[in-house]
Amino acid sequence: GQNIDQPTEMTATEGAIVQINCTYQTSGFNGLFWYQQHAGEAPTFLSYNVLDGLEEKGRFSSFLSRSKGYSYLLLKELQMKDSASYLCAPMDSNYQLIWGAGTKLIIKP
Amino acid sequence: GAVVSQHPSWVICKSGTSVKIECRSLDFQATTMFWYRQFPKQSLMLMATSNEGSKATYEQGVEKDKFLINHASLTLSTLTVTSAHPEDSSFYICSARADRDTEAFFGQGTRLTVV
Numbered sequence: 130g131q132n133i134d135q136p137t138e139m140t141a142t143e144g145a146i147v148q149i150n151c152t153y154q155t156s157g158f159n160g161l162f163w164y165q166q167h168a169g170e171a172p173t174f175l176s177y178n179v180l181d182g183l184e185e186k187g188r189f190s191s192f193l194s195r196s197k198g199y200s201y202l203l204l205k206e207l208q209m210k211d212s213a214s215y216l217c218a219p220m221d222s223n224y225q226l227i228w229g230a231g232t233k234l235i236i237k238p
Numbered sequence: 239g240a241v242v243s244q245h246p247s248w249v250i251c252k253s254g255t256s257v258k259i260e261c262r263s264l265d266f267q268a269t270t271m272f273w274y275r276q277f278p279k280q281s282l283m284l285m286a287t288s289n290e291g292s293k294a295t296y297e298q299g300v301e302k303d304k305f306l307i308n309h310a311s312l313t314l315s316t317l318t319v320t321s322a323h324p325e326d327s328s329f330y331i332c333s334a335r336a337d338r339d340t341e342a343f344f345g346q347g348t349r350l351t352v353v
Contacts, residue, residue, distance in 0.1 A: 159338075159339060160339065162341060162342075164344075169329075169349075170346070170347065171244075171331045171333075171344040171345060171346055171347040172282070172331075172333075172344050173344065174341045174342075174343060174344075177341050179339075216281075216282075220339075224338035224339065225284075225287070226272075226284075226342065228281050228282040228283075228284070229281055230280065230281040231281060
C-alpha cells in the first residue's frame with residue numbers, strides 16, 4: 130500500500146530552525162511536494178523535489194533521498210506566521226498526489 | 239504562483255437541496271482538476287480526479303451520483319453536491335495543475351454547512 134509518515138506535531142521557538150521529516154512508500158514515484166496549510170485554509174505550494182538533494186527557496190529548503198524514501202522540510206528563522214500544518218505529498222506512478230495527515234507546527238515566542 | 243479561484247468560500251444550505259461549487263484556473267489551462275474533502279484536523283481526502291472533456295474518476299466510496307463533477311473547459315470545473323445532508327458538511331477544496339508533473343495549485347476552499 131501507499132503510506133506517508135510524518136510527526137503529528139512539532140513545537141519550535143521563533144527565530145530558530147526546525148526540520149520536518151517525511152518517509153513515504155508509494156507505487157512508483159514522480160516527485161514529492163511540500164505544502165503549507167493554515168487552519169481553515171486551503172494548502173499552498175512550498176516546494177517540489179524530483180531528484181535527490183537539497184532545494185533551497187528563501188527560508189525554506191526541502192531535501193529528497195529517493196533510495197531511502199525520505200524527505201525533509203527545513204524552515205529557518207522561524208516566524209509566528211509559520212505556525213501551520215506542513216503536508217508531505219509524494220506523487221505515485223499515476224501522477225497522483227498521496228496525502229498524509231501532515232505535521233502541525235507550533236511556533237512559540 | 240498560479241491562481242485558482244474557488245467559489246463560494248462558504249455556503250449554508252438546507253438538507254435536501256443541491257449546492258454547486260466552482261473552481262477556475264485564472265492564469266493557466268488546467269488539464270487536470272482534483273476535488274478534495276477535509277474534515278477538521280484530518281488529512282485531505284481525494285474525492286475525484288477530473289480531466290477536461292472526460293468523465294471524472296471517483297475514489298472508492300465516493301458516490302458519483304451524489305457528487306456531480308463537470309470539467310467542461312480547461313479553466314473550469316464544478317462540483318455539485320446533490321440532496322445534501324448534514325453529514326456532507328465539510329471543507330471542500332479543488333486543485334488544478336497544468337501538466338501531470340507540475341505542482342497543483344489549490345483554490346481557497348468552500349466550507350459547506352448543511353442544516
